Amino acid sequence: MLEYLVRESTIKNPPVLIMLHGYGSNDQDLFSFSPELDKELLIVSARAPLTLGFGSYAWYSINFDAEKGKFSDLEEARTSIQQIENFVDEIIEKYKVNTNKVFLLGFSQGSILSYAVSLKNPTKIQHVVALSGYINSELIPKDLTKNQLTNLDFFISHGTVDQVLPIEWSRKSLPILENLGVDFEYKEYPVGHGVNPQNFIDLKSWIKDRL
Numbered sequence: 001m002l003e004y005l006v007r008e009s010t011i012k013n014p015p016v017l018i019m020l021h022g023y024g025s026n027d028q029d030l031f032s033f034s035p036e037l038d039k040e041l042l043i044v045s046a047r048a049p050l051t052l053g054f055g056s057y058a059w060y061s062i063n064f065d066a067e068k069g070k071f072s073d074l075e076e077a078r079t080s081i082q083q084i085e086n087f088v089d090e091i092i093e094k095y096k097v098n099t100n101k102v103f104l105l106g107f108s109q110g111s112i113l114s115y116a117v118s119l120k121n122p123t124k125i126q127h128v129v130a131l132s133g134y135i136n137s138e139l140i141p142k143d144l145t146k147n148q149l150t151n152l153d154f155f156i157s158h159g160t161v162d163q164v165l166p167i168e169w170s171r172k173s174l175p176i177l178e179n180l181g182v183d184f185e186y187k188e189y190p191v192g193h194g195v196n197p198q199n200f201i202d203l204k205s206w207i208k209d210r211l
Contacts, residue, residue: 002087003047005031006095010039015101015211018088019045020110022132023058030107033200038208041103044091048110049083050076059109074138077113081139084117088124103207105129108165108193112136115173119144119180122152127210129203130156132193134169135176146181154184155206157199159191 005027009015017037019030031045048057060076092099102125106114111133118125119140154177158170167188177184185206189199 001090002049002083003027004087004091005045007031007034007041007043009042013096013098014040014042015103016042016044016091016095016097017103017105017207018091019043020059020084020104020106020114021045021048021057022108022110023062024052024056025107026055026057028055030105030110036200037204038211040211041207042095042097044095046084046087049080059113062109072136074136077116077136077139081113081116081120084113085121085124088117088121099124101126101211103127103129103210105131105203106133107131107195108133112139116140118152118154119149122149126151126153127207128152128154129207130154131195131199131203132158132162132165132170134165135173137176144180149180149182152182153210154182155203156184156186157195157203158188159193159196160188161191162193164193 021029027045027047034043048059050058052058059080061073063071104114104125111130114128114130115135116139118128158167160167189196
């Protein structure tokens with residue numbers, strides 16, 4: 001099982017929010033949102049399996065070799081997708097959560113995997129907060145159809161001056177969701193590779209509306 005931090009819910013059979021951090025970060029990062037989020041939520045912040053350095057983890061390797069250009073290790077990504085799927089099952093079982101209210105919240109690399117995991121498991125996961133990420137078409141099923149995805153919806157946000165993952169990558173994900181008939185709310189903010197206060201207010205409201 002992945003290492004994780006947890007904030008218990010105030011109710012039985014709670015909705016669950018599972019957090020997936022970005023490349024080079026750790027489980028403490030997104031977990032810092034917890035005090036501001038609804039007390040009904042069971043909040044679980046997972047730590048990625050690959051260690052980059054002290055307090056620094058990744059879901060898959062990114063090669064920054066200038067000759068080859070930046071590229072991702074998609075086999076490691078697929079392994080992490082499987083680990084996240086197993087982790088969701090383990091959390092659902094261990095904490096007896098409401099299986100109709102399973103949320104994924106991912107930032108950057110965690111957002112890319114949140115897209116992949118949810119589109120692969122649209123009956124297991126209902127709601128996704130995708131922050132500063134995009135859909136990597138090589139990581140999602142090739143045979144998706146509209147009627148498979150009616151339970152799924154997304155809150156998607158991106159910074160207009162993001163220098164790590166350009167906003168164009170996020171914008172290109174929207175037609176994919178539209179073609180699949182997936183509901184989503186998309187917002188842009190005047191920020192770099194991060195979450196500004198208005199972004200947080202908006203995602204918090206979006207989550208609350210679905211509890």
